[in-house]
Every structure is written in structure tokens, then in C-alpha cells.
Amino acid sequence: xxxxxxxxxxxxxxxxxxxxxxxxxxxAFGSVVGYVAYGLLLSLVWxxxxxxxxxxxxxxxxxxxxxxxxxxxxxxxRRTEAPAAAERPGxxxxxxxxxxxxxxxxxxxxxxxxxxxxxATLAPDAAKHLDELGVGNPITAVLIAYRxxxxxxxxxxxxxxxxxVWSLARDxxxxxxxxxxxxxxxxxxxxxxxxxxxxxGIVVGIHIVWVGANEPGGAFQGGAILAAMALIVMMxxxxxxxxxxxxxxxxxxxxxxxxxxxIGVAGFALPGSFLAYPAGWAKPLILFIEAFMTLSIxxxxxxxxxxPPNHPPRP
Amino acid sequence: xxxxTLAGLTSAALVGLGLYGLLIAPHPxxxxxxxxxxxxxxxxxxxxxxxxxxxxxxxxxxxxxxxVITGIVVAFSATALAVALLLRLxxxxxxxxxxxxxxxxxxxxxxxx
Amino acid sequence: xxxxxxxxxxxxxxxxxxxxxxxxVIGMLLSLVVGGRYAERIALALMPAGLGxxxxxxxxxxxxxxxxxxxxxxxxxxxxxxxxxxxxxAVMLVTAALVIAAAGYFARASFSTPPELAEKRAPLAFxxxxxxxxxxxxxxxxxxxxxxxxxxxxxLTFSAVPLVCLDGRPETLTAALRYLLFALFGSVLYLxxxxxxxxxxxxxxxxxxxxxxxxDPVVAPAVCVAAGLMTAGLLAKAALFxxxxxxxxxxxxxxxxxxxxxxALVVKGAFFLIVRLWFDVMPGLAxxxxxxxxxxxxxxxxLFGSVLALRQPRLKLLVAYSTVAQIGYLFLMFPLxxxxxxxxxxxxxxxxxxxxxxAFAKAAMFLAxxxxxxxxxxxxxxxLRGIGRAMPMTVxxxxxxxxxxxxxxxxxxxxxxxxxxxxxVESGQWAWAVIMLAxxxxxxxxxxxxxxxxxxxxxxxxxAPASRRREGVALALAFGAVLLGFAPDGFFGxxxxxxxxxxxxxx
Numbered sequence: 001x002x003x004x005x006x007x008x009x010x011x012x013x014x015x016x017x018x019x020x021x022x023x024x025x026x027x028a029f030g031s032v033v034g035y036v037a038y039g040l041l042l043s044l045v046w047x048x049x050x051x052x053x054x055x056x057x058x059x060x061x062x063x064x065x066x067x068x069x070x071x072x073x074x075x076x077x078r079r080t081e082a083p084a085a086a087e088r089p090g091x092x093x094x095x096x097x098x099x100x101x102x103x104x105x106x107x108x109x110x111x112x113x114x115x116x117x118x119x120a121t122l123a124p125d126a127a128k129h130l131d132e133l134g135v136g137n138p139i140t141a142v143l144i145a146y147r148x149x150x151x152x153x154x155x156x157x158x159x160x161x162x163x164x165v166w167s168l169a170r171d172x173x174x175x176x177x178x179x180x181x182x183x184x185x186x187x188x189x190x191x192x193x194x195x196x197x198x199x200x201g202i203v204v205g206i207h208i209v210w211v212g213a214n215e216p217g218g219a220f221q222g223g224a225i226l227a228a229m230a231l232i233v234m235m236x237x238x239x240x241x242x243x244x245x246x247x248x249x250x251x252x253x254x255x256x257x258x259x260x261x262x263i264g265v266a267g268f269a270l271p272g273s274f275l276a277y278p279a280g281w282a283k284p285l286i287l288f289i290e291a292f293m294t295l296s297i298x299x300x301x302x303x304x305x306x307x308p309p310n311h312p313p314r315p
Numbered sequence: 316x317x318x319x320t321l322a323g324l325t326s327a328a329l330v331g332l333g334l335y336g337l338l339i340a341p342h343p344x345x346x347x348x349x350x351x352x353x354x355x356x357x358x359x360x361x362x363x364x365x366x367x368x369x370x371x372x373x374x375x376x377x378x379x380x381x382x383v384i385t386g387i388v389v390a391f392s393a394t395a396l397a398v399a400l401l402l403r404l405x406x407x408x409x410x411x412x413x414x415x416x417x418x419x420x421x422x423x424x425x426x427x428x
Numbered sequence: 429x430x431x432x433x434x435x436x437x438x439x440x441x442x443x444x445x446x447x448x449x450x451x452x453v454i455g456m457l458l459s460l461v462v463g464g465r466y467a468e469r470i471a472l473a474l475m476p477a478g479l480g481x482x483x484x485x486x487x488x489x490x491x492x493x494x495x496x497x498x499x500x501x502x503x504x505x506x507x508x509x510x511x512x513x514x515x516x517x518a519v520m521l522v523t524a525a526l527v528i529a530a531a532g533y534f535a536r537a538s539f540s541t542p543p544e545l546a547e548k549r550a551p552l553a554f555x556x557x558x559x560x561x562x563x564x565x566x567x568x569x570x571x572x573x574x575x576x577x578x579x580x581x582x583x584l585t586f587s588a589v590p591l592v593c594l595d596g597r598p599e600t601l602t603a604a605l606r607y608l609l610f611a612l613f614g615s616v617l618y619l620x621x622x623x624x625x626x627x628x629x630x631x632x633x634x635x636x637x638x639x640x641x642x643x644d645p646v647v648a649p650a651v652c653v654a655a656g657l658m659t660a661g662l663l664a665k666a667a668l669f670x671x672x673x674x675x676x677x678x679x680x681x682x683x684x685x686x687x688x689x690x691x692a693l694v695v696k697g698a699f700f701l702i703v704r705l706w707f708d709v710m711p712g713l714a715x716x717x718x719x720x721x722x723x724x725x726x727x728x729x730x731l732f733g734s735v736l737a738l739r740q741p742r743l744k745l746l747v748a749y750s751t752v753a754q755i756g757y758l759f760l761m762f763p764l765x766x767x768x769x770x771x772x773x774x775x776x777x778x779x780x781x782x783x784x785x786x787a788f789a790k791a792a793m794f795l796a797x798x799x800x801x802x803x804x805x806x807x808x809x810x811x812l813r814g815i816g817r818a819m820p821m822t823v824x825x826x827x828x829x830x831x832x833x834x835x836x837x838x839x840x841x842x843x844x845x846x847x848x849x850x851x852x853v854e855s856g857q858w859a860w861a862v863i864m865l866a867x868x869x870x871x872x873x874x875x876x877x878x879x880x881x882x883x884x885x886x887x888x889x890x891x892a893p894a895s896r897r898r899e900g901v902a903l904a905l906a907f908g909a910v911l912l913g914f915a916p917d918g919f920f921g922x923x924x925x926x927x928x929x930x931x932x933x934x935x
Contacts, residue, residue, distance in 0.1 A: 008318050012325045019329055019352050023336040028344055035348055042355055045325070048318050049362045050374035057384045061391050062355065069391075070348065073398045077344055080411035084342035087412065097338045104657075105331030111624060111650045112323035112363065120630025121368025121376040125507045138377035139384070146507050147381060149500045153567065153579045154385050156453055157586060160560045161392035163460065164590035165399040167553035171596075174549035220384055245463070245547060254457045261450060261457075267501070273438070274446045275501035304395035307402065330620065337613060343605060350612050357620045364627040378507075379626060382575050386619065389582050393615075396586060397608050400593070404601040413606050 008048060015041050028081055032070045039063020052216035053139045056208070060224035061301070068231060069305045134283035136214030143218065144286045148275045152264065155257040155293065158300045162253060166244055169308035175245035176313040179306040183237045194236030201229035209294045213283065219256075219290040223297025230302045241302070244309050249299065256296030260289055319366040322359055329356030343411055347397050354390045358383045435497060435512070435635040436505060441488035442498030445511040445570050448481045448521065452563035459556045465541040467555040472536070475529040478562065482521035486922065489518045495926035497572075506631035510572035514926025516780055517569045520700060523784050524565045526908065527692045527791045532558060534795050534901045535685035550594050554686075561587035561689065568697040574622045574632040574709075577701060581618065581665070585611040588694050591686040592678045603677035610664050610674040614698070617661030624654035625709075638709050647713060655713055658705055659722075665698035668759060669729035672752045676736075679751060680744040684798020687744065688791035688905075691751040696783055699758050703779075707765065707927075719763035726759030727863040734870030738877065743797045743807040746874055747790070753867065754786045754833060757848075760860045764851040771851040776927065777920045778847030785840025785912045789829035792905035796826040799898060803890040809878060814886030816879075821899035823882045828906035830875030832913075835868045840912025 018041060022034040039062050046055035089097075126138045126146065135141045143151050169176075186194075205225035212218030233239050242249045263285055264275040271278045277285050333356055336349025361379040368376030405411050455474040459467035489496055495514040503509070513521070535558075539551040564583035571577040585608065593604035626632055628650045629640045641651060667675040675695070679687050706714045733753030740746040761779030765772050799822045800815060801807040816823040832841035845864055852861040 004318075008321050012321050015325055016328055016332075019332050022348055022352060023332050023340070023345075028342060031345060031348055035351065038352070039355075042359070045322055045359065046362060049322055049366045050369075051362055051365060051380050051383070054358075054362065054380050054383050054387075057387050058355075058358075062351075062387045066351065066391050066394055069395055069398055070344070073402060074344060076402060077342075077405055077411050079409070080405060081342060083410060084412060087341040087414065089339060089341070094339055097335055101331040101335040101338070104334060105327045107653045108327035108330055108360070108620075109324050111627075111653055112320065112327060112360070114649060115323070115364075115367060115627060117317075117319075117367050118370065119364060119367035119627055121370050122378045122507055122630055123368055123370040123373045123376045126377050127371035127373065129503075129507075138373060139380050142377050142381035143384065145501065146503045147378070147509055147575075149509050150382075150385055150576055150579055153576070153583060154388060156456070156560070156563065157389055157579060157583050158392055159457070159460065160557070160583060160586040161396050163553060163556050163560070164396050164586055167549060167557070167590045167594065168399050168403040168596075169549060171549050175547060218384075220388060247461070250461045250463065254461055257453070258457055261454065265450070268443065268446075271502065273499065273502040274443070277501075301391075304392060307399050337609075343609070346609055350609070350616065353616050354619075357616060357623060360620065360623045361626075364623060367627070368630070379623075382626075385575075385579065389579065392586065393582070393608075393612050396589065397605065397612070400589075400601060400605045400608060403593075403596075404598065404605060407596070407601060408598045413602060413609070 011041065011044060011048070015045060028074045028077065032067070032074045035070065036063055036067035039067065053137070053218060053221070056216060056221040057224070060221055060228070064228060065224060065231070065301050065305060072305075132279070132282065133277070133286070135286060137212055137216065137218070140212050140218050140286070144289055145277065145282065148260070148264075152257060152260045152275070155260065155296060158296070159253055159257065162300055162303050165304055166308050169310070173309045173312050175243060176309040176311040177241045177243045178309045179234050179241040180237050181311070182240045186237050190236045191238060194232045194238050198229040198233055201225055205229070205294075209290055212290065213287060219293040220297060223294040224301060226294065226298035227301035230298065231305055234302065234306060241306050243313055245313060252295055252299035253303070254296070256293040259292040263289060319363040322366075323363040326356045326359035326363065329353070329359065343401050343413060344398070347394055347401070351390060351394060354386065358386055361386075432635065432639060434494065436499065436510070437497060438499045439494065439497045440492070441485070441496050442511070444481055444485045444488060445496055445498045445513055448478065448485060449563060449566050449570065451478055451481065452559045452566065456556050456559035456563065459552075459559060463552060464547040465551075467552050468536065468540060471555040471559050472532055474559070475525070475532055479522075479525040479529060482518070482525040485513050486518040486522055489513060489515060489925055490922050493925060505573065505633035505636055509576050510633060511570045512572040512634070513570055515923045516700070516703070516926070519780065519784060519923065520569045520696070521566065523787050524562065524569070524693050527787055527905065528558065528562050528689060530791065530901050530905050531685040531688045531795070534688075534898050535683070537895060537898060538683060538685070553590060553594060557587045557591050558689070561591070561694070565693055565697055568700060572634050574625065574634065574637070578615065578619050578622060581615055581698070581701070584694060584697055585615065588690055591690070592682045594683055594686065597681070599677065600681045603674070603681055607674045607678040610671065614661040614664035617657045617664075621654035621658030621661070624650045624657075634704065634708050638711070641710050642712055651710065651713065655705070655710060659702060662698045662702045662705070666695050666702065666755060667752060668725055668755060669732055669752070672729065672733070675752055676745055676748040679748040680742065684795055684801070687748075687798070688794040691748070691794060692787035692791040695751070695755060696787060699755070699783065706762065711766075714762070714766040716763065716766075719766045722759045722762045723860060726756035727860070729753060729756030729759070730863060730867040731870070734867060734874065737874040738870065741808055741810065743800060743809055743812070743878060744794070746809065746878065747793050747797055750833060750871070750874060751790055753871070754790070757782050757864065757867065760848060760864065763857060764848065764855060764860065769855060771854040773924060774847050774854075775851035777923050778844045778851060780923050781840055781847060781912065781915070782844035785832050785844055785909045788905050788909035788912065789832035789841065792825050792902050792909065793829040795898070795902035795905065796822045796829070799894050799902065803892065803894055804888070805891065809881070812878065813881045813884045814888040816882040816884075818888055818890045819894050819899065821896070821903055822894060823879070825899065825902040825906040827875070827879050828903070828910055830871070830879065832909040834871045834875060835864070838913040839910045840915070841909065843913045843915065
């Protein structure tokens with residue numbers, strides 16, 4: 001067994017162990033911390049699968065932003081853990097569920113082992129058109145060209161999630177801001193980090209978006225980093241979250257799908273098909289769309305994490 | 316055993332674990348965590364399919380990878396909505412439970428209100 | 429390869445499919461940015477446009493006799509994504525447009541922004557979520573790619589769940605959280621299935637996948653596992669027994685207009701995809717065993733849901749359990765349509781007719797129940813005596829809807845039952861006919877529970893006379909359910925357009 005194989009097996013065992021810990025831990029806080037660690041380990045697995053774009057997304061969104069969300073939730077829900085533990089289903093139900101899950105896992109494992117190698121793939125088709133698009137990263141091509149409708153719909157999903165989260169506010173706080181109020185002189189390590197990191201994070205984020213056309217990266221990953229910077233600043237109470245009635249915030253939220261739609265509809269005219277790109281214009285249009293998508297993602301993700309407004313709007 | 320097959324078996328185990336947690340965990344936040352693990356297992360399955368589809372000079376088929384990226388974002392939005400709902404429920408009732416009779420009980424004693 | 433070439437090229441009217449999707453999306457985005465009372469105006473202004481588009485699609489499908497196809501971005505599947513509208517899609521689109529327009533018009537009274545406020549929470553949320561829901565349903569009915577349909581399902585869930593808990597009461601919050609968790613469970617199983625299908629065939633386009641699956645001499649285990657997982661997930665979303673637990677509290681406690689849309693359309697979206705899966709993607713897998721299991725669960729839903737409806741103290745819960753029961757009827761069509769038999773076309777028409785007539789009837793009943801609850805301040809059935817004298821139009825609307833649920837002529841429900849029972853008898857599967865008769869009797873029972881005291885000669889105190897217009901909306905929907913019973917043969921011809929077996933015959 002080579003070193004790489006041993007590492008792979010070790011990584012797999014570690015991932016399963018941490019996932020098992022997350023499911024069975026007694027305390028919810030331990031469970032959430034386990035989940036964040038699990039997410040980071042999973043990113044390593046993705047790198048081993050040669051899917052660097054996915055690894056970046058998993059680390060940034062799957063583990064990072066989700067982790068912040070879950071940690072802030074678990075801390076507030078501490079009181080509810082004891083009554084919930086009392087509602088644990090009986091041993092019979094647990095065994096039945098365990099058996100069902102074992103069957104599903106076994107079926108999947110069988111299918112995985114029976115999978116042909118090399119399997120069915122669209123890689124050659126994807127590679128064929130990369131030159132005419134002028135894009136080097138095939139995943140960006142899939143996201144913003146071949147299957148752009150998926151990505152556009154997904155932006156709409158994000159907006160609906162924001163509306164859904166906002167709708168959970170109390171009537172009297174509608175229009176206001178979420179999250180903690182600003183402090184005049186924030187102190188401590190978090191405040192220090194929040195002053196140090198964001199300029200760096202913004203540069204890194206924008207770089208990842210720009211580079212994503214030809215290397216691993218793209219709007220989602222870069223946008224997530226920008227969102228993380230915004231979250232750090234808000235959590236350190238250096239700045240307040242914007243009020244949800246702010247016109248600029250709403251424009252930032254819809255900018256991504258709106259630009260996408262506009263270019264798509266323009267596609268009706270010149271290249272003749274919705275979401276088609278005219279020859280030679282593909283790369284600049286893709287970058288243009290990605291820029292606005294990044295803006296939207298950077299605005300949407302923090303809104304989803306900080307939740308519905310809990311301060312009434314300032315008069 | 317290649318990295319892809321190993322990852323595939325891992326993904327099967329993760330799906331089983333996540334599904335178990337989603338069905339059994341009594342606290343909704345644990346259910347949400349389990350859903351995330353289940354989701355990441357499914358994405359990992361896409362990942363090994365991508366790896367097995369390496370061709371045309373790419374180390375992995377880009378189409379499933381793009382689907383996973385979309386999926387991760389969608390899963391995060393779902394988590395955010397679920398957590399916001401749960402926190403609002405907690406705000407209103409002081410409890411975090413899916414028991415439909417719970418809202419009629421007082422939070423402290425658990426007796427019918 | 430006539431059918432294949434047709435399915436992978438944009439047809440003449442294909443652009444209508446794109447417009448049908450982007451109109452509600454643009455409306456939703458505009459509503460969010462402009463905000464305030466304009467959200468309501470934008471939503472209501474776009475409803476006639478959406479209705480017009482859906483009618484145009486139906487006419488185009490009818491006139492050309494072929495499904496409409498649109499290849500997005502000129503990227504042909506398997507690499508790209510296609511939109512397709514067959515007869516079933518077209519009628520579902522028109523139904524969705526009509527029910528949403530009715531619900532929107534009905535909801536103006538409850539979700540208008542008061543003049544002194546720039547923007548209020550519930551109205552903004554309602555009008556944006558309603559448009560999001562409409563966009564989601566449109567993609568579900570038109571999508572030709574399984575992963576695209578996954579995103580559409582998520583869109584549908586995220587629009588529907590917050591509508592349930594718009595009033596912020598603890599019961600609705602609990603119901604909404606439960607609904608969300610069931611829906612996410614369903615989505616993730618569906619996604620798992622699509623992963624397996626992609627891994628086996630390298631495409632998620634419905635037509636291409638169907639072709640590649642049918643070209644395999646032996647059914648791959650991956651396809652079986654995928655079929656099982658996706659069906660299980662979609663059944664959770666369609667609330668088929670025994671995965672129906674989330675539906676009654678969610679639909680009963682939502683605002684009336686939202687309940688109407690949820691029961692009439694949202695659960696049908698998941699059912700639509702189950703039909704697509706079993707009859708379009710993998711018809712070869714629809715064996716006797718599988719379809720009988722689905723129909724058995726449907727029968728259990730009919731009996732269980734109807735009996736529970738008989739025992740509900742609250743009107744809206746009764747209507748919600750009735751939805752659980754009526755969804756069961758939809759699954760009776762599976763063993764009757766499967767395979768290429770003379771009775772398959774009949775059963776297909778019956779199943780689609782049941783979907784449509786239930787949509788109109790249930791929407792009417794929820795709107796009527798909402799009006800009653802508003803005027804009385806409660807919806808306890810025990811205290812409904814004499815409501816018929818105070819609100820005759822409302823009770824009439826409820827009764828007409830109930831007529832369709834019971835399957836009495838003249839109504840769409842009767843036409844659906846007639847077709848399904850004929851198919852059941854012709855195919856020798858008598859059990860389903862018996863179940864349908866029993867279901868009809870039970871439906872009669874729970875409708876009578878409401879109508880009998882309502883028509884009693886008693887006086888009852890109502891807060892204020894109900895708005896004639898809102899009563900009229902409920903009545904119009906109920907008439908829609910009845911009118912379906914008069915559907916001409918041409919209508920059934922439309923339903924047959926694009927049917928998979930017809931496509932197979934073309935090859």
C-alpha cells in the first residue's frame with residue numbers, strides 16, 4: 001500500500017469518524033463544532049478527487065458560512081436541548097431506522113462498486129466548446145454557459161431564501177436591521193481581526209472571481225469570501241447590518257439574477273436563443289455576469305446568516 | 316482501491332449516517348445538521364462520478380462538479396431558512412420541538428396550557 | 429430517429445416556454461426592489477400576462493399536435509438544458525395560472541399594504557413568494573432536465589414554506605418547520621437518484637435518458653436504486669400516505685389564499701415529476717409490482733385521509749385531510765396507465781382530469797373555508813349551523829367543490845372517476861374501482877358533515893357581510909371544477925399529445 005493510499009484511507013476513516021461524532025454527540029455545540037471540522041476534512045477529500053473548485057466552495061460555504069450560522073444558532077438554543085433529549089424515540093424505532101439506513105447505504109455502496117471505470121462522462125463535450133467561449137475553466141463554462149439556466153434559477157432560489165428568512169421578522173421590526181448593534185469602540189481579538197482581514201479578504205475574493213475564468217475559482221467562491229469579510233465586520237460590531245428596507249441592499253441582492261436575465265433576454269435578439277452568447281463576446285459577457293453574481297452572493301450570504309431583522313427601523 | 320472508489324464508499328456511509336440522524340434526532344437543529352451530512356454525502360457521490368468521468372484532458376468531469384457547487388449553495392440556503400424558522404419558533408414558544416401539540420403547553424412545566 | 433430529433437431542436441413556439449418562466453421571475457425581482465404596495469400591483473398586473481402565455485402554449489401544442497421544445501442557450505442536451513411542454517404540461521400551466529390568479533385576487537383584502545405604511549412584512553412577503561411559487565411551478569411543468577427540476581423543487585419549497593407561517597403563530601411555525609424538513613428529506617433523496625442516473629448514462633435530459641435506459645437490454649441496478657430513491661423523495665413532497673404527516677397542519681393553518689395554492693398546485697408539482705419519472709424516463713421499469721405498490725399506498729391514503737376528515741373538528745383541517753385522500757386517487761392511475769394497453773389512454777386522461785378538477789375544487793373549498801373562518805372568527809364545524817343563510821354563495825361554492833370531490837355528475841371529478849373506473853374494469857383490476865367507490869362515499873360523508881348544518885334553518889352571527897367579489901372568486905373556481913366535466917373530446921386529445929408511448933410508436 002503506497003503512502004497516498006494510506007493517507008486516503010486515513011482521511012476517509014477520519015471523515016466518517018467526525019461525521020459519526022456529529023450525529024451521536026450528546027451536546028449540540030460539540031456536534032456543530034464537529035460539523036465544521038467535518039466540512040474542512042471534506043474539502044481535503046475533494047482535492048483528492050481533483051475537484052478544486054468544489055473544495056473551495058465546500059470550505060467557504062459548506063463549512064465556513066454554514067458553520068457560522070449553526071454556531072450562532074446552537075448557542076441561542078442551549079436551553080432547548082434537555083427537553084429535546086427527553087423526546088428521543090425508543091429503541092425499537094431507532095433499530096428500525098438504523099436498519100433502513102443500513103439498507104440504503106449498502107445499496108449505494110453496491111452501486112458504487114459496480115460503477116464502470118471510466119464511467120459515462122460529458123468532459124469531451126465540455127472541452128469541445130471551451131475555445132469558442134474563450135474560457136479555460138470548464139466548470140465556469142458549465143455554470144455560466146452550458147447550464148446557465150441552472151445557475152440563474154439558483155440565484156433566484158437564494159433570493160427566495162432571503163425573502164423567506166426576512167418574512168420571519170416581527171411586524172414591528174420589519175424594515176429594520178438584523179444582528180448586534182454597533183459599538184463605538186470595539187475591542188478585543190475579533191475587532192482586531194475585523195480591521196485587519198477585510199481589505200485582504202476583499203482582494204483575495206475579487207482575485208478568485210477574476211481568476212475563475214481559467215483556473216479554479218469563480219463567483220461563488222469569491223463571493224463567499226467577500227461575504228465572510230462582511231460577516232466578520234458585522235460580528236465584531238464595527239459596522240451594522242444594513243436595514244432590509246434599504247434600496248441599495250435590495251438592488252445588490254437582485255443584481256446577479258437581474259443581469260443574468262437581461263443578458264439572457266438580449267440573447268433572444270442577436271444570437272437567437274435565450275441565454276446564448278454572441279460569437280466572440282462570450283468571455284466578456286461571462287465575466288460581466290460573474291461580477292454581478294459575486295455582488296449578489298456577497299450581499300445574500302450575510303443576510304441569510306444574520307437572519308431576520310430584530311431592531312425596528314430607524315425613523 | 317482507487318481514491319474515487321474509497322470516496323464512493325465513504326459517501327454511501329455518510330448518506331446512511333445522515334439519513335439516520337435526520338430520522339432519529341429529536342432536536343430540529345440536529346436534524347438540520349444530519350441533513351447537511353446527508354447532502355454532503357450525495358455531493359461526494361457526484362464527485363466520484365466526476366472523477367470516474369475523467370477525459371479530454373480534465374482530471375474530472377466538470378458537469379457533476381458544477382452540479383455540486385449549485386447543490387452546496389442550495390443546501391446552505393435551506394439550512395439558513397430552517398435555522399431562521401427554528402430560532403423564530405424558539406423566540407415564540409421557548410421550545411425547539413416539532414411536536415405539534417407543543418405550542419399549547421407552557422414552556423416551563425410542559426403541562427397543557 | 430424522428431422522436432429524438434424532434435425532442436432536441438427548438439420548435440416554433442418554444443420561446444413561449446421561456447417567457448412563461450421569466451415573467452414571474454422578473455415580477456418577483458421587481459417586487460422586491462420596488463417594494464411596498466407596488467409588489468401587490470406588479471403581481472396582479474402580471475397575472476393576466478402569465479395566463480395569456482399559458483393559454484398560448486396550450487393552443488400551440490394543440491395546433492401543432494407536438495410538444496413544444498426550447499433548447500436553452502443553443503446548447504443541445506446532453507451538455508445543455510431543454511424545456512419541453514407536452515399536453516399534460518400545458519393544461520397544468522393553465523390551471524396554475526387560473527388558480528394563482530384567483531388566489532391573488534382573493535388575497536388582496538388580507539395582504540394589502542395600509543396607506544400609512546411604506547411597506548409591511550406580510551404583504552411584501554406574500555406577493556414576492558407567490559410569484560416565486562408561480563415561477564417554480566412553471567419550471568417544474570416545463571423542465572426537461574432532472575437536475576434543473578431539482579433546483580425547481582427547491583424553489584418551490586422555499587416559496588411554499590414561508591407562506592405557511594406568514595402569520596407568525598407558534599402552530600404555523602411548527603407546521604412550517606416540519607414541512608421544510610420533510611421537503612428537504614425529499615429533495616436530497618431525489619438528488620441522490622439523479623446522481624446515480626448521471627453516473628450510469630452521462631446525461632440528465634429526460635428524453636435522452638429515456639432513450640439510453642430503454643436501449644439497455646438489462647435494467648441496471650443503479651437505475652432501480654435511483655428510481656426507488658427518487659420516488660420515495662417525491663412521495664414525501666406529494667404527501668402520499670404514509671409520508672403525509674406534514675400536510676394537514678401546514679395547509680390548514682396557512683392563510684386561505686396560500687392554502688388554496690398549496691393544496692391545489694404545490695403537491696401536484698411533486699406528483700407531476702413522479703409521472704414524468706415513471707412514464708417518461710423509465711417506462712420499462714413501471715412493472716406490475718411497482719405500480720401496484722403505488723396504487724396501494726394511494727388506496728390507503730384515500731381511506732385513511734377520508735376517515736380522518738370525517739373526524740376533524742375544524743373545517744380547514746377537514747379540507748386538508750381531504751387533500752391527503754384526493755392525492756391517493758392520483759396514484760391509482762399508475763397500474764392503469766402502465767404498459768401499452770387499450771385502456772392506458774383512458775386511464776391517463778382520468779388521472780390528469782383528477783389532477784385538474786381537484787386543483788379547482790380544493791382551491792374553491794379552501795377559499796370558502798377561509799371566508800367562513802373570517803366571518804365567524806373560528807372554523808369549528810360544530811358551530812356552523814345556519815351559515816348557509818348568512819353566506820349562501822360561499823356555501824354553494826364549497827358544495828360545488830365537494831360535488832367534484834365526491835365524483836358526482838356533472839363535474840370534473842365525475843369525469844375523472846368515470847374514466848379511471850372504466851380503465852380499471854377493462855383491465856380486470858377491479859380493486860381500484862371498489863376503492864374509488866368507497867372513497868366517493870366517504871367524501872360524501874365529510875362534505876355532508878359541513879353542508880348539512882350549513883343549510884340548517886338557524887341564524888348565526890357573522891362579523892360583517894362577506895365581500896361579494898371574494899365569494900365570487902371561490903364560486904368561479906368551483907364552477908371551473910364543474911366545467912371540466914363538460915370537457916370535449918378535443919381536450920382529451922390535447923392531453924394525449926407528447927405521451928411517451930405515442931413517442932415510442934413514432935420510432
